[in-house]
Amino acid sequence: MGSHRNALVAVVRQELAEARGTARAVLAAAESARNEAQRRKQLIREAYSTCLAQLAEARETARADILRRTRTEAGTLTRNVESLAALYASGAAGTAWRYWTPTEPGRVTRPGLLRIGTIGYDPGDGERRLPALVPLLDHAHVHLAGDRAAADGVIAGLLLRALGTTRPGDVRLTVYDPEQLGGTLAAFAPLGHAGLLSFVGPGGLGPVLDDLVEQICRVNETVLAGEYASLAELTEATAGPRREPWRIIVLLADADLPAGQRAQLDRIARTGVACGVHLLVRGLDLAPHPTVERIEVHPGTATCDSIGDLTVRLDAPPPADRIAGFCRATAERLRQGPPPARFADLEPEKLWLESSAHGLSAPIGDSPDGSLSWVPLGDDPPHALIGGPSGSGKTNLIYAWIGSLAARYDPGELAFYLLDFKEGVSFARFAPGPRDPSWLPQVRLAGINVNGDREFGLAMLRHLGEELRARAQAAKRYEASKLAELRAEDPAGHWPRIVAVIDEFQVLLAGRDALADEAVTLLEDLARRGRSQGIHLVLASQDVSGIEALWGRSGLVGQFTLRIALPKARRILADTNLAAAVIPRFHAVVNADSGADGANHIVRLPDASDRQAWRTLQRKLWHRRPDTCGPPRLFDGDAVPRLPQAYRPSGRVPQAGADIGSSPGAVLGERIDVAARPARLRLGRMPGRNLAVLGTRTDEACDVLAAAALSLAAQGPARFSLVCLDPGAERPAARLVAELPDADWYGPHDLDQFFASLAADGIPHYVLGYALDAAGASWRDRWRALLTDGPEQRIHVLGWWRSVPRLRDALGGPGARLDTIGAWVALDVQGPELSPLSPQPGGPAWYPRARRALFFDRSVHRHPEVIIPYEVNSDHS
């Protein structure tokens, strides 16, 4: 029994132990699950806080990014809005009163918006203010409600801005102010003197409204005529001035209107804007209409339709004295008559778009109705004659025409050759100068101060004659009968139209000499054949006799079918055509029918002489010039050319063994030609290859000898002997010795030594003789022998004798032969004196002038030519 109980106990114990064991295992598993759960919880917590931190960071970054983008966009928007505001309300339309001045609009500028105050806003970096703009001219009527005084200030401001941004006379004001009888806008009263303002009394509103309604009907019927929706559209389409002024009617009344007037007012509100009639109303109600801009005014602030909910901080009203001053000035300008068109008005919207293949056409001013007046040049009319007394504005007209053409035709389409025979520097502005490096790209040549140098006029005509020949040959090759055909056949060729302008051309033709004869012949040829080859002549003169000189040549003058007469010009138009006698100052009669009655166009000319206006255009064109377009050749008759560096023996001294060349050329001066080439004397191994410089002008004689010597030294090995027999020439001669690589000096007492030194060794030897006429009779034979035999041994005399008789004397007296002098340069020697040295009986037609010399080389010249001795040493003291 006991054992049974014991066994039972053991079993129970056993089971209990197992149960305990199981319970422990369950407990351990639960604990590890709990631990695991807790670890997970911890992990999740940590992940959560990391997420939170990351989210916060991402949110911050996104926020900063959004903020930055907002700021950038706000900045861009601000700038856009600011530039839009500046665009739509530029100048007097938007400037604060403190800086306000009127701004004259361009020819086709449309009215923009007008500032009444400012709007504040914060783009993120502090408050900024933009102009608050409202529409008026061509856009809207304005209706103001609210505070009276503030509204009157806004009205005064709008009126001043509208007047200050339009041309005088383009805006007419009518003010109905029954309570103050005009007192509210009294500062505008000076406009009344010019008929631009009328105050309407208390009983006058009815007729005014009736009149405006009539006005609108008339504009619709006769001006817009169903073709245009508004005056603004018409102005834009015709690119001309406004055909009708704007009319602004200011109504300052609180009382209601009788039914008839109310109906008229409503009609005007509906239809006025298109016809330039604008209402500016304070007090009276205006029926709602898209063209009515409403402004609710409070003291200092306002809200208005076009600005929405934003509050406008109103500008203070313009000061009354400024309004009155402006109105007085406007009235005065109107009293003086309309100003001429502006030079800038002649400029096209886009530069260099035109082709000159079929001709040239450009405006030179405007006609009395304000539209631009275009002047053609091409196959018909081919050439122009401009006339008018001194001071009538010929040069100004030429500037206007050149500027207008140059803005339209690029240098491949148009080339100018310009010559001015009057004193002054009128065409110098087209060439680079010390103060302005720009030039007019189309100008190939400009001659100024040429009144003394008719030879340059002739040189230009000869050059054009060659161009004419070249074009005629090309035309023949391509079987083209005019420039347009040649250009079509040879599209790669360079065939710009050429316009040659000669101001005061009568100077060229004055003097019944060979030069004038050749000039007329060349002019005649150019006038006759230039038409089809695209070469056009524009001749201007103040002198009736000049034009009459042409009249004798009917073949010539008949080609000049375009006539432009300035006030009081005579003989430019047909005898029965008296228009030039009656046109006012700064006007011209343009007549493309040889001056015939009935073909007149009256043109108001702009002021094109203004340097600043000109420079603005020239700079623009200059910056656009193609790389191939170099500066023009400028010939200035008052400037002395310097010996070019290329003709000086600078740098390495030529080697003794270097090639000498068979006939080195001595450079004596600048030729008066288009290319500014040097005049050269070839000194070959032939009899007579000596040079005589003749005259008493020491400086110029020394310069001629120095230029010759230096240019010879620059060409190869040579020896120089300077024989100086006049103390006055010692200084320049000594400077020359210093610059020559190999030179010996001989004074008056060294002549024995000099002649003893002469030995032919094949190297050219140049004897530069100063004042050789002072040598004395005892040396006659030696000099004569040297002149006779020297050249064949390469010993050449380049001598200065102070007169022809003295030269002759030095060579053997009155009967002496001068054939050893193969070339001469004459300074202040009269033509007849040169007859012994000249092939022309009686000597050449030559009247000495300062810094000019006559050069004759028997071996190349038929006639002597005029040259300008180079300045070699600027110090002639």
Ligand SMILES: Nc1ncnc2c1ncn2[C@@H]1O[C@H](COP(=O)(O)OP(=O)(O)OP(=O)(O)O)[C@@H](O)[C@H]1O
């Ligand atoms: N349309 C114009 N508007 C304003 N000023 C002008 C106009 N035309 C000419 N002028 C001015 O009148 C003056 C004389 O003009 P310009 O030199 O062109 O006359 P001109 O006939 O060439 O005289 P001259 O033959 O004596 O040289 C200049 O001061 C010029 O600026």
